[in-house]
Amino acid sequence: MKVLVIAPHADDETLGVGGTIRKHAEAGDQVVVAVMTGPGKEPHPVFPADVWDTVRGEAAQAMKVLGVEELLFREIPAVLVPDQPVWEINKEAAQVLAEVQPDVLYVPFPFDLHLDHRAIFYAFSVAWRPHGPIGQGVKEIYCYETVSETHWNPAYLETGFTPNVYVDISATVEKKIQAMECYASQLQEAPHARSLKALRDLAGFRGAQVSVEAAEAFVLIRRLA
Numbered sequence: 001m002k003v004l005v006i007a008p009h010a011d012d013e014t015l016g017v018g019g020t021i022r023k024h025a026e027a028g029d030q031v032v033v034a035v036m037t038g039p040g041k042e043p044h045p046v047f048p049a050d051v052w053d054t055v056r057g058e059a060a061q062a063m064k065v066l067g068v069e070e071l072l073f074r075e076i077p078a079v080l081v082p083d084q085p086v087w088e089i090n091k092e093a094a095q096v097l098a099e100v101q102p103d104v105l106y107v108p109f110p111f112d113l114h115l116d117h118r119a120i121f122y123a124f125s126v127a128w129r130p131h132g133p134i135g136q137g138v139k140e141i142y143c144y145e146t147v148s149e150t151h152w153n154p155a156y157l158e159t160g161f162t163p164n165v166y167v168d169i170s171a172t173v174e175k176k177i178q179a180m181e182c183y184a185s186q187l188q189e190a191p192h193a194r195s196l197k198a199l200r201d202l203a204g205f206r207g208a209q210v211s212v213e214a215a216e217a218f219v220l221i222r223r224l225a
Contacts, residue, residue: 001029004102006124008116009078010035010059011183015194016144017106018066018176019169019203020216025067026172029104032070033063034096036120040077047078054185062182065175072096081116086123093123098134109143109219111159113152130224139225142218147202148193163217166206170213173203 003024007013013021013033024031039052056073063071074092076084097105107124108117121143128135142165145151150161169176177196180187190197203214 001103002100003029003031003104003106004097004100005031005033005106006096006108006120007033007035008081008108008114008120009037010055011062011180011186012108012117012146012149013106014062014066014176014179014183015148015199016108016146016150017216018179019172019214020106020167021066021068022172022175022179023167023169024104025069030070031066031068032072032100032102033059033068034072034074034100035059036074036076036092036096037078037081037116038073038075040075040080042077044077045080051185055183058183058185062179065179065182072099079116081119084119089119089123090126093120094127094134097124097127097138101134101137103138104140104142105138106142106144106218107221109145109150109161111153111161112146112149114146114149117146117149125221128222130222136224138222140223141221143221144216144218145202147198151193161217161219163206163219165218165220166210166212166215167218168207168210168212168214169203169216170207173200173214176203 206215
């Protein structure tokens with residue numbers, strides 16, 4: 001199978017799908033990760049230029065740990081995705097989907113706190129519509145959880161993350177942790193949500209829900225058998 005993981009920002013893919021990515025790679029699946037944001041075409045109003053060199057270098061190292069065959073970068077301005085014309089974001093999503101033509105797609109949860117995640121989800125939901133050959137080719141679509149974003153949306157006011165698919169990552173959770181260690185610029189100390197301890201704790205909790213040592217959880221959007 002060809003697997004595409006959409007990351008609004010570098011490290012989202014490891015936080016949410018790292019163990020599953022490694023499991024796909026070990027099964028012989030071709031895994032592509034697309035990081036959809038970057039500095040953009042103009043000087044970024046928030047982040048200095050050297051930030052991107054750092055985090056993209058870290059991403060490359062993390063992908064080696066996870067066994068990812070191809071890492072793509074797009075240049076939608078980070079933390080400014082909702083400020084861009086909708087047609088431009090939709091176009092980027094459609095181009096990535098057409099370029100990779102995956103069988104399986106992982107995307108961020110649509111009700112994450114981060115507005116970049118929401119806009120990216122919406123753009124891909126337009127791109128994967130099943131009336132065309134590209135959308136028809138995507139057989140499975142899953143939303144993943146990103147610690148520090150997925151669980152901070154307003155309780156009861158929006159739909160929370162309630163998984164209906166679990167992947168046993170007991171054999172690959174250590175690779176997930178090693179990959180996250182590559183993101184030195186993004187890691188935080190416990191009890192921060194973006195700490196290694198938090199990742200281990202979440203994997204253990206999701207595993208306990210299905211009686212395995214460690215798991216990653218997803219919301220199934222579509223499965224075409």
